[in-house]
Amino acid sequence: xxxxxxxxxxxxxxxxxxxxxxxxxxxxxxxxxxxxxxxxxxxxxxxxxxxxxxxxxxxxxxxxxxxxxxxxxxxxxxxxxxxxxxxxxxxxxxxxxxxxxxxxxxxxxxxxxxxxxxxxxxxxxxxxxxxxxxxxxxxxxxxxxxxxxxxxxxxxxxxxxxxxxxxxxxxxxxxxxxxxxxxxxxxxxxxxxxxxxxxxxxxxxxxxxxxxxxxxxxxxxxxxxxxxxxxxxxxxxxxxxxxxxxxxxxxxxxxxxxxxxxxxxxxxxxxxxxxxxxxxxxxxxxxxxxxxxxxxxxxxxxxxxxxxxxxxxxxxxxxxxxxxxxxxxxxxxxxxxxxxxxxxxxxxxxxxxxxxxxxxxxxxxxxxxxxxxxxxxxxxxxxxxxxxxxxxxxxxxxxxxxxxxxxxxxxxxxxxxxxxxxxxxxxxxxxxxxxxxxxxxxxxxxxxxxxxxxxxxxxxxxxxxxxxxxxxxxxxxxxxxxxxxxxxxxxxxxxxxxxxxxxxxxxxxxxxxxxxxxxxxxxxxxxxxxxxxxxxxxxxxxxxxxx
Amino acid sequence: xxxxxxxxxxxxxxxxxxxxxxxxxxxxxxxxxxxxxxxxxxxxxxxxxxxxxxxxxxxxxxxxxxxxxxxxxxxxxxxxxxxxxxxxxxxxxxxxxxxxxxxxxxxxxxxxxxxxxxxxxxxxxxxxxxxxxxxxxxxxxxxxxxxxxxxxxxxxxxxxxxxxxxxxxxxxxxxxxxxxxxxxxxxxxxxxxxxxxxxxxxxxxxxxxxxxxxxxxxxxxxxxxxxxxxxxxxxxxxxxxxxxxxxxxxxxxxxxxxxxxxxxxxxxxxxxxxxxxxxxxxxxxxxxxxxxxxxxxxxxxxxxxxxxxxxxxxxxxxxxxxxxxxxxxxxxxxxxxxxxxxxxxxxxxxxxxxxxxxxxxxxxxxxxxxxxxxxxxxxxxxxxxxxxxxxxxxxxxxxxxxxxxxxxxxx
Numbered sequence: 001x002x003x004x005x006x007x008x009x010x011x012x013x014x015x016x017x018x019x020x021x022x023x024x025x026x027x028x029x030x031x032x033x034x035x036x037x038x039x040x041x042x043x044x045x046x047x048x049x050x051x052x053x054x055x056x057x058x059x060x061x062x063x064x065x066x067x068x069x070x071x072x073x074x075x076x077x078x079x080x081x082x083x084x085x086x087x088x089x090x091x092x093x094x095x096x097x098x099x100x101x102x103x104x105x106x107x108x109x110x111x112x113x114x115x116x117x118x119x120x121x122x123x124x125x126x127x128x129x130x131x132x133x134x135x136x137x138x139x140x141x142x143x144x145x146x147x148x149x150x151x152x153x154x155x156x157x158x159x160x161x162x163x164x165x166x167x168x169x170x171x172x173x174x175x176x177x178x179x180x181x182x183x184x185x186x187x188x189x190x191x192x193x194x195x196x197x198x199x200x201x202x203x204x205x206x207x208x209x210x211x212x213x214x215x216x217x218x219x220x221x222x223x224x225x226x227x228x229x230x231x232x233x234x235x236x237x238x239x240x241x242x243x244x245x246x247x248x249x250x251x252x253x254x255x256x257x258x259x260x261x262x263x264x265x266x267x268x269x270x271x272x273x274x275x276x277x278x279x280x281x282x283x284x285x286x287x288x289x290x291x292x293x294x295x296x297x298x299x300x301x302x303x304x305x306x307x308x309x310x311x312x313x314x315x316x317x318x319x320x321x322x323x324x325x326x327x328x329x330x331x332x333x334x335x336x337x338x339x340x341x342x343x344x345x346x347x348x349x350x351x352x353x354x355x356x357x358x359x360x361x362x363x364x365x366x367x368x369x370x371x372x373x374x375x376x377x378x379x380x381x382x383x384x385x386x387x388x389x390x391x392x393x394x395x396x397x398x399x400x401x402x403x404x405x406x407x408x409x410x411x412x413x414x415x416x417x418x419x420x421x422x423x424x425x426x427x428x429x430x431x432x433x434x435x436x437x438x439x440x441x442x443x444x445x446x447x448x449x450x451x452x453x454x455x456x457x458x459x460x461x462x463x464x465x466x467x468x469x470x471x472x473x474x475x476x477x478x479x480x481x482x483x484x485x486x487x488x489x490x491x492x493x494x495x496x497x498x499x500x501x502x503x504x505x506x507x508x509x510x511x512x513x514x515x516x517x518x519x520x521x522x523x524x525x526x527x528x529x530x531x532x533x534x535x536x537x538x539x540x541x542x543x544x545x546x547x
Numbered sequence: 548x549x550x551x552x553x554x555x556x557x558x559x560x561x562x563x564x565x566x567x568x569x570x571x572x573x574x575x576x577x578x579x580x581x582x583x584x585x586x587x588x589x590x591x592x593x594x595x596x597x598x599x600x601x602x603x604x605x606x607x608x609x610x611x612x613x614x615x616x617x618x619x620x621x622x623x624x625x626x627x628x629x630x631x632x633x634x635x636x637x638x639x640x641x642x643x644x645x646x647x648x649x650x651x652x653x654x655x656x657x658x659x660x661x662x663x664x665x666x667x668x669x670x671x672x673x674x675x676x677x678x679x680x681x682x683x684x685x686x687x688x689x690x691x692x693x694x695x696x697x698x699x700x701x702x703x704x705x706x707x708x709x710x711x712x713x714x715x716x717x718x719x720x721x722x723x724x725x726x727x728x729x730x731x732x733x734x735x736x737x738x739x740x741x742x743x744x745x746x747x748x749x750x751x752x753x754x755x756x757x758x759x760x761x762x763x764x765x766x767x768x769x770x771x772x773x774x775x776x777x778x779x780x781x782x783x784x785x786x787x788x789x790x791x792x793x794x795x796x797x798x799x800x801x802x803x804x805x806x807x808x809x810x811x812x813x814x815x816x817x818x819x820x821x822x823x824x825x826x827x828x829x830x831x832x833x834x835x836x837x838x839x840x841x842x843x844x845x846x847x848x849x850x851x852x853x854x855x856x857x858x859x860x861x862x863x864x865x866x867x868x869x870x871x872x873x874x875x876x877x878x879x880x881x882x883x884x885x886x887x888x889x890x891x892x893x894x895x896x897x898x899x900x901x902x903x904x905x906x907x908x909x910x911x912x913x914x915x916x917x918x919x920x921x922x923x924x925x926x927x928x929x930x931x932x933x934x935x936x937x938x939x940x941x942x943x944x945x946x947x948x949x950x951x952x953x954x955x956x957x958x
Contacts, residue, residue: 032577039579042590046597055619079578199651200627215683251590254582315893316832323894333898337835337889344831 027478029508029532029541034079038087042251045294047287050239050249052280057242058371061279062324067244067258067374074546075261075383080530082382082543088252088288088297090171090262094393099169104394105401107165109176114229115139118188121205124195124213129303130156130310131216132227133187142232145182146310147217147225154353154413155308157228158406162417163273163305164230165402170269170390171262173299176231179407181224184214233299235286241298242280243373250285250296261383263375268387268432270376271367272424274319274357277303278369278376306417307348307355314356317343322368349420353413359423364431381436381522382545385455388432389440391425392459399425429459434520436545439469439513442529446537448497450511452529456520467517469494473501476508476530483510490516507533508541622931625659625677627651632661633936633954637697637719638863639872640669642952655680668753671695685731691743692724698753702855704767705877707906707918711946713871716752717759719856721745725779740782748774749856759855770815770854777816778809789827791933793956796836796890799826808857817851819844819859825958833893838886840958842866845911846878853878861905864951865958868903869922869944877907881914884958897928901940901957920945928956 060066079085086092093099114137125132125144132146148156161179168174193205217225238249243263246253257263266278284299304314320343321328331339342363348356369376394402396418403418433456443451450471457464471494474483486509489495494513501509510530515523530542575581608616620626621633632645647661656678663671673693681688699716703709725743732738749772751758765771785802789795804821821844828837844859855876861867862874866882882905888897904921908914924942928935938953 027576030576030578030581032579035578039582039586041583042586046593197654198625199654199657201651203654212684248596249593251586251593254585254589317893321893324892329892329896332889332891336887336898336900337891344834 028476028481029080029478029530033541034081034083035085036079038077038085038089040088040252040295041293043292043294044250044252044287044296045289047238047247047249047285047294047296049237050247050285052240052242054279054281057280058323061243061371061373062322065374065377066242067378068256071378072380073259073378074380075264076255076259078261078386080542081540082386082545084171084261084386088295089173089260091173093171094169094398095390096171099398101395101397101401104165104169104398105405107161107177107405108168108174109231111176111178111231113176113178113180114141114143118186119143119145119182120188120190121193121210122190123193123205124209131213133210133213134232135187143229144232145180145227145229147182147214147227149216149311150218152308152312152352152355153218153220154226154406154408155312155355156310157226158353158408158413158417159304159306159308159355160228160230160302162402162406163275163302165405166273166394167269167275167300167302169394169398169402173233173297175233175299177405178229179405180227180229181220182227183224184210233284233286233297235288235297238285238287238296240280240283241285243278243375247285247296252295258374258378260375261386263373264379264383265387265390266373267367267376267379268364268384268391268428270369271319271362271364272391272421272428273305274307274314274367275302275305276314276318276369277305278373279371307357309355312355316348316356317341318356318370319343319362319367320346322372323370325368349416351410351413351416353408353410354417354420357417357420359420359427362424362427364424364428380546381432384432385436385438385545388428389438389455392429392433392455394425396422429456430461433459434462435522437514437523437525437527439527439529442511442531442540442543444497444509444511444529444531444538444540448501450494450497450513452493452513462520464492465515465517465519465523467515468492469513470516471495472512472526473498474510474512475500475502476510478508478532503533505533505535509533509538510542622934622936625649625655625657627657632663634661634663635954636663636665636669636671637695637700638865639700640665640667640697642666643669645671653678668698669696679729687729688726689729690726694720694722696720699756700752700856701871701873702759702763702768702876703871703874704763705769705855705858705907705909707875707877707908707920709875711871711874712762714757715759715762716754716756717856718750718752720748720750735786735788737785737787738783739785741780743779743781744776745779746774746776747856763855768855769852769858770856773812773815773854775815775854776811778811780807780809781805783821789825793934794930794932795827795956796833796888797827797829800824815852815854817853817857818847819853820847821845833890836886836888836890836897838884838888838899838958840882840884842880842882844880849910859907861907864938864940864953865955866903867905867920867922867944868901868924868940868951868957869942869949870920870946871949874946875905875907875920877909879909879911879914880907881905881919886957895929895931897930899926899928899940900924901926901942903942922949924951926951926957930956 084090117138119135119137122134130146135145136142157179161177164174164177187210189205194202195205195209196202244258245256270278282301282303284301285296287294288297307314342361346358346361348358399421400418403414408414438455439452440455441453456462468491470490472488473486475486476483486500487498510528512526512528514526528544531538532541575584621631627649629648632647636643643663643665645663647659649657649659651657658676660674675691677689679687697719700719701716703712723743723745727741730738759768783802783804787800789798802823806819808817810816824841826839846853858876859880860873860876861880862870863872884903886899886901888899891898901924904919906914906919922942922944924940926940929937935956940951942949
């Protein structure tokens, strides 16, 4: 059978669905469904550095609502079981496989930070962020060193170290990040060290340039400086990415970014760790060559997170309001500012090492980054459920391990940070897990026993429905999409399959499961689980959470 | 059709043809195959794009793009090359356009030339050499030379009771050259000192206004008829905790200053002391800001001759906003302002209700609150984190309604 897909418009971009047939005439499930890895077969070796003006990006995100106007579209990159395949954007970790607190505390990479000995300063870090340098250690590895600003020891550096580990454990591309202590005499210059002063004319860096940058940094009582060292990602840097559209010079980038679930899900992850800088400036694309294939890997960079930014504590309204919200601005204009919002009175835990961070008044449903991205605005309930499930998977030990990576000198700060993250975790799971029918991990044994889990019940957010679950069974014609009922069962796990359950390899069944009795309203909407019969039994090929 | 155009057209047709072609996923009975076909199609489009780009000549930035880039330079502290310049040629000049050119000769050291021209034909040209950031960022040095022409500066006489005539004016031309030092011994402590040679030429006004000499005498306009040349020494010391001088929601400025004007002709030399206090008080995490200002300028020696055009003055967009520019002049002035600001948008937009009150007097002991004149008003300000590029205000004083357009914070 031939299946053809036409591009949208004459020269328009094409969106690819990994979840459903691209043509109404095609089969619902293909031979390799569900895919575990997004194919990336084309070479992106020709990609060149692409600069996105941060001001333009900010203004467009704030005012223009770019991207697909259909904000209720299913994420295009999820597979048929409603999961995100691994890709150059995302690698499934927590939920997908067992993780340990030690692993999360260690974070990406297996190293222990920049090698001992002197570090060669190659250049200052980009202006506008924390004071810092790009350095090369004696192991010839390149690092970005970012210092805490004066008056706020440990705040910015700790936030980056902690947030990076959490994002990595979730699945985003992050690089090795370590808290280090820098003595002035460890920083050396070489002839190629360069700096671009206000004149715009790059020149060789001098010792007084190093001193001038260090003067902006917080100096410890022993004269040393604390920094967060982030290893420079491998590959050739080719600029940044937007949260909408696709990268024009990346042939593998065929899913509009606003329709990538892992980018939509930053609505939830961002709320958890207060990642307010969701914009192109805090991203990085690098061309990675493995064998004869070059792909573009997409990194998230951390600007402001938790309660701190490069310049100290985040603004009081960070996470509560975007930089521009027209209805709020209009009301403030007309009411002389008498518009009351929680951030005006929220009791922040103003620990000097944590900045402004709290969990008790935090509302994940109203959390906002500085500028909402197209992906943020496109997030649906199934996207936020997917994300909340990952947030819920962090144990207290894992969160404490991530907080410990901030190497706060005060045990109280570390504990306070862990406690706040746990409170925020609870609010996220309570908000997003019950909002859809939260059944997951479907399995059908060869002898017809159905099994699944309830993510909201597992997270102790909502009790299990007292009446159990009802399962509506149907055979499913994969070619036509026609379903024929074979019975309905009820029980704690939906009951055993009806006797009419087919056993012929290659047949499909659909089981639609909904809660019985008192339960959140969304749970009465059935989740569809699709199984394909193999020689050895049934395998899950599809999950339909929202129709 | 010219050859390059034909090439571009052919490339465009090829590009669209490839893009419009069906993505062939024939025989793709796997999801991977479908996606791979999609990616292959995009790879073909990229190749076509590259071919089209190679065939087409490089396009220069559009006029709109260049205009945006040029305008954005006006937001920078010291932009290199050509830049727009948002300042006044002289108070009362009205809507002003300006531009400049800067070239760096060191990391921070630069020379710049600027020119300003206003709707009232006011002009200002200035060349400067700036060298900031010495001594670990604690010392800035600047030399400058320039010329300005204020064609119709209003003059209403001396004192707070001077009548509100509108058609008496003078024209002031000023050539100046000098140097300034700014020293920052501490993070919030700023000392400025400078010496400038200022050569004034006073003439009859433009715009059909009545010349000063037709109405006033040397009694009501001290120094009438003279065009002095001064060596002007100025020194100020301030504690400044504002995040930025041109836009702040917290912090304050506490400044005292002394100016000595040495008349090279020997007659019209004088000393002036100034004091200025600004305090921004944030309320409910900067939901609102109360901004307060107090300012005093006093001519030190009662025997000194202060020419009319250099007397402390009130009125205009930065002082008594409900009155004409330079509406009140005399040897001493006092000014107080209060603003209730509400932050409509933290990134870019404030509103304010304000009240200004002030007085001028020939003797400092005549400055009495009961004689102060005042105005109220409402204003809107577009701002950046550190500057106020546009301020639009309406003020009501005892002499009518005034509309103010400003390119900086009121205080």
